[in-house]
Amino acid sequence: MKVGDHPTAQTHPHGTVLTSAPQDAPVDRATAAARRVIDAMLRTDRGNANLDRVAEELNSIADHLEEHAPEVAERMIDMWSGEGVTRHDPITGPENAIAPPLVLKGLDDGSVQGVVTLTLPYQGPPGCVHGGVSSLILDHVLGVANAWGGKAGMTAQLNVRYHKPTPLFEELTVTGKQISVDGRKIHTVGDIKNAAGEVCVSVEGLFIDASVPRPR
Amino acid sequence: MKVGDHPTAQTHPHGTVLTSAPQDAPVDRATAAARRVIDAMLRTDRGNANLDRVAEELNSIADHLEEHAPEVAERMIDMWSGEGVTRHDPITGPENAIAPPLVLKGLDDGSVQGVVTLTLPYQGPPGCVHGGVSSLILDHVLGVANAWGGKAGMTAQLNVRYHKPTPLFEELTVTGKQISVDGRKIHTVGDIKNAAGEVCVSVEGLFIDASVPRPR
Numbered sequence: 001m002k003v004g005d006h007p008t009a010q011t012h013p014h015g016t017v018l019t020s021a022p023q024d025a026p027v028d029r030a031t032a033a034a035r036r037v038i039d040a041m042l043r044t045d046r047g048n049a050n051l052d053r054v055a056e057e058l059n060s061i062a063d064h065l066e067e068h069a070p071e072v073a074e075r076m077i078d079m080w081s082g083e084g085v086t087r088h089d090p091i092t093g094p095e096n097a098i099a100p101p102l103v104l105k106g107l108d109d110g111s112v113q114g115v116v117t118l119t120l121p122y123q124g125p126p127g128c129v130h131g132g133v134s135s136l137i138l139d140h141v142l143g144v145a146n147a148w149g150g151k152a153g154m155t156a157q158l159n160v161r162y163h164k165p166t167p168l169f170e171e172l173t174v175t176g177k178q179i180s181v182d183g184r185k186i187h188t189v190g191d192i193k194n195a196a197g198e199v200c201v202s203v204e205g206l207f208i209d210a211s212v213p214r215p216r
Numbered sequence: 217m218k219v220g221d222h223p224t225a226q227t228h229p230h231g232t233v234l235t236s237a238p239q240d241a242p243v244d245r246a247t248a249a250a251r252r253v254i255d256a257m258l259r260t261d262r263g264n265a266n267l268d269r270v271a272e273e274l275n276s277i278a279d280h281l282e283e284h285a286p287e288v289a290e291r292m293i294d295m296w297s298g299e300g301v302t303r304h305d306p307i308t309g310p311e312n313a314i315a316p317p318l319v320l321k322g323l324d325d326g327s328v329q330g331v332v333t334l335t336l337p338y339q340g341p342p343g344c345v346h347g348g349v350s351s352l353i354l355d356h357v358l359g360v361a362n363a364w365g366g367k368a369g370m371t372a373q374l375n376v377r378y379h380k381p382t383p384l385f386e387e388l389t390v391t392g393k394q395i396s397v398d399g400r401k402i403h404t405v406g407d408i409k410n411a412a413g414e415v416c417v418s419v420e421g422l423f424i425d426a427s428v429p430r431p432r
Binding site for chain 1: 242243245246247248249250252253254255256257258259260261262264265266267268270271272273274275277278280281282284285286288291292295296304305306307311312313314336337338339340341342343344346347348349351352353354355356370371372373374375376377378381385427428429430431
């Protein structure tokens with residue numbers, strides 16, 4: 001993530017929203033509706049939901065969206081233009097139906113924090129969040145923590161520890177904080193706590209001050 | 217993952233498919249169509265695609281699926297009944313629209329392997345796979361490698377190293393292999409290679425022989 005004009009703990013107040021919160025825009029509403037479909041597809045009765053018709057309707061919507069899609073290279077330029085936070089990432093992106101989405105705020109102790117409740121699409125063990133989903137969320141949260149800390153980079157190493165199962169259907173608090181910057185090396189930590197405040201998953205990340213060039 | 221009757225390198229031939237491959241079933245077709253919608257939503261023109269109408273149609277489909285959904289507790293019992301591989305996980309599950317889905321085969325050297333091409337929903341840096349998505353995939357692949365190795369467990373620790381950016385829109389080869397079992401501790405490694413065969417991400421995992429009880 002480019003820091004650029006991105007808010008940092010030095011420049012912005014406690015509680016600043018660091019992710020792109022869902023707006024009352026058609027693409028955000030359509031994406032939120034797609035999330036409902038993903039979730040309901042896992043819950044619906046396999047036998048009685050007229051799923052062949054659902055498949056037809058979804059394919060027809062996909063056809064429509066694709067007919068109005070520019071070439072990927074062109075769309076990528078648009079997607080990455082301007083400053084500010086992305087709207088398309090798979091964790092916080094209001095335009096990405098894979099994202100829960102997680103909303104993160106910057107706190108005045110230098111940490112970033114968000115609350116999220118995960119449902120069946122994110123399941124690993126029965127009733128629990130998939131361990132890989134926890135690492136996906138934490139990697140991203142550490143990236144946002146780095147931007148809030150004032151120095152962002154690319155993930156070089158993640159060490160994820162699983163302390164206890166992370167429950168679905170329960171408010172989880174996700175936290176990240178930049179600990180130190182040593183030349184190009186950035187050290188950042190984070191965790192996911194359950195509703196009782198117990199740490200379910202913790203992470204230590206090493207990031208390198210580097211970035212992939214934007215398409216243009 | 218319960219091993220139970222799960223295929224292992226000792227009992228099954230080279231090339232055994234270890235994941236639940238998509239079938240010609242209505243739910244699989246509907247889920248595949250939902251994947252198309254997720255992807256096309258990120259590509260479509262923000263201004264011209266009549267996205268308000270798309271939101272209405274998707275909400276109507278979600279309403280229909282929810283009307284035919286049993287209580288979550290009941291659905292969970294059904295979802296976890298029987299032996300064999302799950303159909304709903306967020307990496308290989310043909311019934312989970314978040315899953316690419318990845319298909320994994322067991323090889324006679326004890327490893328498991330699959331090939332996957334990831335698109336915009338999985339993007340992190342411009343044109344690259346999100347680092348957290350790589351860890352999500354690898355965590356799951358190590359779990360399947362453990363089952364193929366004959367001893368599965370819960371993730372206790374993942375150490376993920378990022379060697380170079382992992383490209384979108386290119387065939388990636390994902391591999392996992394159980395290295396040792398020491399009492400309840402299971403050591404497993406894996407990596408993601410780009411089309412040129414270079415390792416983009418590697419992982420070492422520690423798993424503990426334990427499981428979350430199935431709902432009933």
